[in-house]
Amino acid sequence: MIAKVIIFVLIIAIIYFLIIPKFKSKKPSDSGESFVECSKCDTFVELKDSTLRNGKYICKECLK
Template sequence: MGKILAVAVIAALIYFLIVPRFRIKKKDDATELLACDECGTYFSSDELALRDKKRLCKSCEAKLRGGK
């Protein structure tokens, strides 16, 4: 009886202490989507540029600069 209890305790320790470290953690990074003020397309906040207090995507920013 004592051996079975010892094995059960060891198995429980392994399951609750060691196994969770190897599980894949879910990413909880929610990126904020913002609309381009020129074309209205939604982009992540790091893809938009601020120009004259407007949020612009890269293609709209290039158009306003007179680029390609």
């Protein structure tokens, strides 16, 4: 009977350690990506997808 309780606790522990880190990694600050606001369309785009022009960031769509 005790073995069943141990297995049950182990399953809870495994679920806890597998699911909780996924929720924490959803934060943008943890992924290392930084977002900037496009000065033309006011849309937040990734820094790598934007271009710095006259001190303002412009997204790819506005550069077309």
